Amino acid sequence: MKSNTPKELVVVSGKGGTGKTSITASLASFFPKKVLVDGDVDAADLHLLFNLKNTKTEDYYGGSIAEIIQDKCTQCGICESLCRFDAIIFEENRYVVQEMSCEGCKVCVDHCPEKAFLWKPDLNGIWMESETLHGSLIHARLTPGSENSGKLVTHVKEIGKKRAIEQNTPLVIVDGPPGIGCPAIAALTGASGLLMVTEPTPSGLHDLIRILDLAAHFKLKSCVLLNKADINPKYEALIQAEIKKFDASFIGTLPYSKIFTEAQLKGQSIVEAYPDSKESIYLKEIAKRVTSFLGL
């Protein structure tokens, strides 16, 4: 009965710049039927590696923000004292909401004795749907500096899942954001499995441990890919040890390679730009292992 629920693979990295997006795009070509989602909504780069035909663009309102109706305000100051984000200030003899600081919690709106508030939908960005040679891509653009990045991640993931069910495809691949905060948590919530891309550096290892810890916190299963492995070969053992500690699996390595950038400059994935390269051959093998990791 659950057979038509698609699996969701979320590619994360903790640290940025490990090659996550290039690898996501390349792996995508080995799975014939899937929906792609770019969950890195404040630095969405996946679409740069595909030839796109944009089919849909919609505004995204993740929440609302408050505004004071000056005519109704009696300047009692309740809102200022209740707002925990210091978003309400007294300036030029009146109370005003600083939009940049307002988190949209609605406390002021609900507790103003004069009902002197407007509750305005907050435009946080856009989300898009595009057709690529590899199937549908759901992506987004958070307005730089905007709130609600986590909610936008959840939104594109939900659309992705819906499309997968409609198209009867067994897999959704999500390119996740870096870090372990709000957007990362939104990206990995509900995942069938996580693919973590790391690199053999102190930062790579440190950040991998934090994302492994986060995955364990949410009881998600993870596998790890070590990119640029030959930059410092002694890290492979260190990384393997951490993987064991967290009961995750090791899925392979890729060498430090200039073709990541070369392919990017061509606007293609590595596998498309250099199908016969050793990197592409490794990636094909990694895709196979991902298939069995997800139980597809």
Place this chain on the structure above:
Amino acid sequence: MKIAIASGKGGTGKTTFALALFLANSDRSVFLDCDVEEPNAHLFLKGIEKQKDVVQLLIPKVNADLCNQCGLCVKSCQFNALAMAGKAGVLVFNELCHSCGACTLICPTGAIQDVETPVGEISIYDLKGGAEFLSGRLKVGHSAAPAVIQAVKKHPSTTPYTHHIIDSPPGTSCSFVTSVSGADFVILVTEPTPFGLHDLKLAVEGVENLKLPYAVVVNRVREKDHLIKKYCAEKNIKILLELEEDRRVAEMYSKGGTLLEVLPDLKEKLNLLLSDLEDQVGANP
């Protein structure tokens, strides 16, 4: 003077550059690691941790004995951090809570109490030669990165320093805004790739929305005319520094070394760079 180092895209060498800028000027500055989701500076600075403070937020706790399951709190929460779980009563998802206090205020029976909950920590390190640096660290499983960043920036041990070098998180969401807000100058570090350019444009839009002065540093340059140069020329954005692609830098980084160890001549340049910024900021406060 507060200088925030940011980058739309992660992994462009932001921390590497920020550390070099700090080390070249450590006699007059303090380093603040505000990339609290993935703080890395301590891996390279190797200081001695002398103090650790906990960052706490008020997160609600529901007393099931007092709760009549009216559901008002769940409705009032704009962040989906509360859910009614049948007989189990109200569940709080700490990782989604923004600590706004709406639920506590609305509860008619007083069943909700705000409890100080650790969401991160700040470590203060001593470095050889008397310099200091601060590192903020979000607790795994929490999403309150902006609160931890605030706490680092406001920490009392930063007050003696005239220069703050702020290593900001990648991206352009709330954490980035919290980190760069109030800075006198923002340096955006990028690399000459399509991803680097795309994300630089977003970061530029972010700092322009905040009306902060900024300039660009380009890392891993491979050829003289690259796409960042073209973009910056068109937009009239100043490039402060270009660093050439150098496998030695990558290898040094992978061993926990810093840029100045490979490129000692850079020190003087970074010294001048900071003084130039000082003049510039001083000239238009």
